[in-house]
Amino acid sequence: MKQKNKGHKSIKLSQIFILAAFIILAFTFLYPLYFMMINSLKTQADYMAGLFNLPEVWNFHNYKIIFTQFQIHLYMKNSLIITFFSVVLQLTVSVFASYAFAKIRFPGSRIAFLVLLVVMFIPGQITMIPLYILFAKLRLINSFLGVVIAYAAGVPSVIMLMTANFRSIPNELIEAVNIDGGGYFYIIKNVIVPLGKPAIGIALIFQIIGVYNNLFIPLILLNKQEMKTVIVALTSLVQTHSGNPPLQMTGLVISSLPLLISYLFFQRYIVQGLTVGSIK
Numbered sequence: 075m076k077q078k079n080k081g082h083k084s085i086k087l088s089q090i091f092i093l094a095a096f097i098i099l100a101f102t103f104l105y106p107l108y109f110m111m112i113n114s115l116k117t118q119a120d121y122m123a124g125l126f127n128l129p130e131v132w133n134f135h136n137y138k139i140i141f142t143q144f145q146i147h148l149y150m151k152n153s154l155i156i157t158f159f160s161v162v163l164q165l166t167v168s169v170f171a172s173y174a175f176a177k178i179r180f181p182g183s184r185i186a187f188l189v190l191l192v193v194m195f196i197p198g199q200i201t202m203i204p205l206y207i208l209f210a211k212l213r214l215i216n217s218f219l220g221v222v223i224a225y226a227a228g229v230p231s232v233i234m235l236m237t238a239n240f241r242s243i244p245n246e247l248i249e250a251v252n253i254d255g256g257g258y259f260y261i262i263k264n265v266i267v268p269l270g271k272p273a274i275g276i277a278l279i280f281q282i283i284g285v286y287n288n289l290f291i292p293l294i295l296l297n298k299q300e301m302k303t304v305i306v307a308l309t310s311l312v313q314t315h316s317g318n319p320p321l322q323m324t325g326l327v328i329s330s331l332p333l334l335i336s337y338l339f340f341q342r343y344i345v346q347g348l349t350v351g352s353i354k
Contacts, residue, residue: 107330114324121320136324144311146328149304154332156218156292156303157285160225164281165274167229172236173266177248187237190230198227198290206294216298224291228284232277239273240266279340283333304329 113121114136115129140146174180175187205224206215214220243266251261267274292303308325315321 107327107334110323110327110330113320114327116320118318118320136321137328139321140324140328144307144325146304146307146325148300149302149307150329150332152218152301153286153303153305153329156221156225157282159218160222160285161278161281163222163226164229164232165278167226168232168236168277169262169267169270169274171229171233172240173262175233175237176240177243177245190233194230194234201227202290202294209295215295216301217295218301221292221295224295225285225288228281232281235277236270236273239270243269275340275342279337282336286333 109126112128113125115132115134117133117135120127120129120133175183209215209220209224212220214223248261248265251265256264287305288303289305289309293306293309296302296306308322308329311325312322
């Protein structure tokens with residue numbers, strides 16, 4: 075009985091330790107957002123009086139300036155349009171390519187997969203000048219289409235993730251669908267996509283964050299003020315209002331809302347992906 079109680083006690087202690095670790099991690103990740111929110115509601119005088127103090131009076135004047143003078147909603151619209159079409163293109167290409175690498179044997183498949191692996195390790199900054207020259211000749215500068223195509227460079231990492239997941243799908247299931255008359259697109263729609271939802275969901279979240287937060291590609295390819303993304307616009311806000319941190323915090327809070335909403339909506343896929351990986 076003593077040993078059983080001791081084991082029961084050790085389990086409780088381990089659970090307390092894990093819970094404490096998660097609380098610390100949650101505080102670490104959530105505190106910057108909390109810090110930005112409370113300071114966005116301050117005047118400059120309140121901010122200088124105490125960075126970590128709660129605002130005595132909630133001041134929404136900064137939000138009014140951000141929407142009326144800075145017009146952050148226009149830049150967020152540009153970012154959302156680019157993010158939507160870029161992620162749709164990336165996931166569509168990645169699903170078909172990953173299925174081919176995972177389940178179809180064709181000449182040169184290993185070499186092509188190795189090339190994708192090598193491309194992943196090439197820093198994007200190296201390709202910026204050739205990319206600009208190429209897109210200038212194709213007349214894709216100051217074009218949302220050009221930016222969406224440029225983001226296709228993020229496909230290799232998505233293909234790697236999905237290929238590893240699709241390989242776990244039983245070949246017998248695909249063969250059974252083939253015998254029943256299901257073609258290539260039928261298999262992808264009714265077998266690959268439903269069973270690969272965890273990997274697709276994780277890739278979706280990562281690509282939304284990566285595209286939405288990307289600075290270099292829109293900074294280089296979009297020169298017109300009205301076409302800038304919210305991240306590029308915020309860099310100019312920081313430069314022009316360097317002496318007004320509460321206004322900067324307001325822009326950061328508003329720009330982060332789409333990412334927070336996306337994460338809350340798709341977080342279940344991260345849990346499913348981790349669960350599937352742990353079971354395997």
